Amino acid sequence: MGRAMRGYGGRVLFVDVTTGASRVEPVSETMARELLGGNGFAARLLLDHVPPGIDAYDPANAVIFAVGPVTDTTVPGNSRACVAGKSPLTGLFFDSTFGGRFPATMKRTGFDAIVITGRADEPVYVKVTEAGAELRPARSLWGQTTRDTVAALHAAEGGDVDVMAIGPGGERLVRFSAMGSYWKNREAFAGRGGLASVLGSKRVKAVVVAGTRKTEVADPVALKALLEQQREPLKTGTKALSTYGTPFLVKPINTLGALGSYNLRGEVFAEAVAISGEEMHAHMHARDTTCLKCPVACGKQYEIREGELAGLKAKMPEYETIFAFGSMLGNAHAGSLTRANDLCDLLGLDTISMGVTLAFVCEAVERGWLTERDLGLPFGWGDWRGMLRLIEMTAAREGFGDRLAEGAWRLAESVHPEGTRLVYAVKRLELPAHSARALKGMSIGYATATRGGSHHDTRPTPQYAQNFDRRSPEGKPEFAVRSQHFTAVDDSLVLCRFTSERGFGLYVDEPYARMVGAITGWDMTTEELERVGERVINLERLFNVREGVRRDADVLPWRVMHEPIPDGPSAGAYCPPEELDGMLDRYYALRGWDADGVPTRDRLAALDL
Ligand code: SF4
Secondary structure, three states, X not given: OOOOOOOOOOXXXXXXXXXXXXXXXXXXXXXXXXXXXXXXXXXXXXXXXXXXXXXXXXXXXXXXXXXXXXXXXXOOOOOOEEEEEEOOOOOOEEEEXXXXXXXXXXXXXOOOEEEEEOOOOXXXXXXXXXXXXXXXXXXXXXXXXXXXXXXXXXXXXXOOOEEEEEOHHHXXXXXXXXXXXXXXXXXXXXXXXXXXXXXXXXXXXXXXXXXXXXXXXXXXXXXXXXXXXXXXXXXXXXXXXXXXXXHHHHHHXXXXXXXXXXXXXXXXXXXXXXXXXXXXXHHHEEEEEOOOOOOOOOEEEEEOOOOOOOOOEXXXXXXXXHHHHOHHHOOOOHHHHHHHXXXXXXXXXXXXXXXXXXXXXXXXXXXXXXXXXXXXXXXXXOOHHHHHHHHHHHHHOOOOHHHHOOOHHHHHHHHOOOXXXXXXXXXXXXXXXXXXXXXXXXXXXXXXXXXXXXXXXXXXXXXXXXXOOOOOOOOHHHHHHHHHHHHHHHHXXXXXXXXXXXXXXXXXXXXXXXXXXXHHOOOOOHHHHHHHHHHHHHHHHHHHHHOXXXXXXXXXXXXXXXXXXXXXXXXXXXXXXXXXXXXXXXXXXXXXXXXXXXXXXXXXXXXXX
């Protein structure tokens, strides 16, 4: 490899927790330049190392933590990493990103990726330092919450290490379990896709990182000039985020008629103000929190000062969580959203999947498909006490919680022959709070997303701009392709979505090429960077095609395709099957995939794949 690559540790660490053996492989400059890091490295490694067709809980599945060239530099939002594997929820490629301090510390180990496979006999945690990996016993931590686990490992290993831990949900193989990290200034969660339960299946309670290696940057002067230039747009663009965090979105999106409510029967929530960022900030805000070296500080700590939940101090629920436990459940009790979020963090559950699964339950109860007897407690719209109890039961797989732990799609299949018609999910991943009906770019975006119902494959952000045509399918496949290239590049760099979108732009463009050039020393053009995005998307698609994904999997929730939004400012909007079909034809043609959604040899060859 010659001299050390700038922006990289230059090594991949493979750890087999069955035997405790580990090995190190170098990262070639070709791999780095073609895939950047993070998401790109994870896609390549998963395709190469995970055998096709295996169950997500098979010891041969891998959980990969990966950082990128931007991680631990001076770029705002640089402490970001991705964790990837075959998802037990979708059965497909999945990556989930997170911030806090862990990513920067992981970069300091000198490993750009850590690949964990196997299954330990007894609970362990994996400690990674510059010297490699070591397995340590974790039996005493099994059963503990994410926060207690992180605190115990900080006490055992020192305050400078960082810890990513699973909770009881991951241990009990809840298919949508999340993993979390805590540091004094900010907690960080990799929420989506259930990868925490893949760690749980390997009996890995936590991953601990410690290191001191510095990330060398090729041209610090050029990087500084770029950051100076973007300082003002970043500051202006993140003002609402800095003040309220993501809950600032509740009011404008409800005003647009695009805030899913009552399991998507509507997209306006009459009590949205009560659960808006402004209202919650006024009553519960205690302090701001931030990821390492980020000036935005979009995290907030809340304190409930009144009512029966008074005294609770916990992280603010994000916008997506407010949708999932609030409007989707017809629940306007703001304090209960904070408590639900806190419970999910502690127990290790994805808030979006949990809330959307409960929204299905509310509607199924109303239709008589599920009864109080099935659930073991009364539950319905707006019942936040029942909601909190069902969250606990899910993490413990206790009673009806055992069925909830399977996620909305599998639960619905077991409830009623037409159950899945009521489920807001794509590829079995429950959708977040950016409407698949009101935003036509999200319709094609969700249908073609590698992960399914994720708002981080195609981005909603550009679609909320005043001059964006949200209704027409015209130009939306082109938009989805471009947006997906951007998210793939962003997650490979790895950069926080908020600082990147608001500071450096919504698409792969010149500032990103300059950033990569300044860090790595490569003469990277925008066109070359755009091809990196396309390459990563194609690798992910190849993984999914190997698992059987074809055109018939690129669909939307039944309700999105058959029931127009009934009322409000976006009334009438939906995406009927024939419209989706037309967009898919165009999307596949743009991608150089065949009519069934399979990448063609020619396109793969053009991408050096
Ligand atoms: S904008 Fe928020 S999530 Fe992103 S790095 Fe800063 S504090 Fe972390």
